[in-house]
Amino acid sequence: MKIGKWKLLGEKTRFTTKWWTVVERDYQTFHGKRIKWFVLKKPDAITVFCLTREGKVVAINYFRPGIQKIVLDIPAGYMNKGETPLESAKRELLEETGFKAEKWVKLGKFAGNAQGDTLMLHAYLAMDGYKAGSQNLDHGEEIEVKLFTLRQLMQKIKQGKFVDSTRIAVAYLALQKLGKLKLSLHRKMPLSLTKEKIHGLDQKE
Incomplete structure (x- = not known):
């Protein structure tokens, strides 16, 4: 047709x-x-895959009313009027986790639900992250900050702890950008983590 x-x-x-x-x-x-x-009709949003100076991924744990479960996620939020995507990403990372980052790379712009809403998600990889202050949460936000190695993060995804499909996609894009994914011809494991160091940091658990 x-x-x-x-x-x-x-x-x-x-x-x-x-x-x-x-x-x-x-x-x-x-x-x-x-x-x-x-x-x-929704405002555009951002999400941030932040890697600290110690090689840990900054994740968050919170309750999601839609599915009525506590889930793992990465920082994300709606853009405020007048903000650029990067400004919004930096603000959300700081507000939700208290972290800042020295290096920022845009991973792309994606539709979260192309059939049902107008939102476009701007995804960023933030590197050399560091604790800069306390959380500054909006009314009703209750967020626990968690730090994982890359390998621990992959395990959490495989265990179904991360449930938002867009965040999982962004995590894989970030790992690819970091040179931490490699293709395999093995049917049961098409993707795996490489063993190289990131910024000279050993990814030991």
Whole structure:
């Protein structure tokens, strides 16, 4: 079947919160069908894979109301109006964990849910991280900071402790950027950690 971009015929706001707006869109598909689609309009967001000077990954532990579980994650949050993605990433890392970092590399920009919302996620690798102060959490935020070696992080992902698919993807991109992933022809283990050091730091547990 040949496909093409749908034509947006109209849009109505159905519900608004502090962060999100629910809209109902009227589309005409490439083949002429009329479709109603509900979309969440959200501000863009950032997420940070931060590696400390000691070679540890800065992770966070918190309760997620959507799935009603305490999960592991990496720092993330919505961008404030007027912020650049990098400014937002630095702010969120400091607010949620009390950490800063000397080196920053953008890993990419991704859709978290291309079917249902407008949010684009800006992902960063932060290196040479260090403790710079205390957490400065928003109302309702309760976050525990955790530090893991790269190998421990991979184990947590395999154990299902990290449940957000976008964060898992960002973690793999960060490991690739750091030169810590290698491909294998072994069917059961297509990806594995390399044994090289990062910034001269031994990744021993």
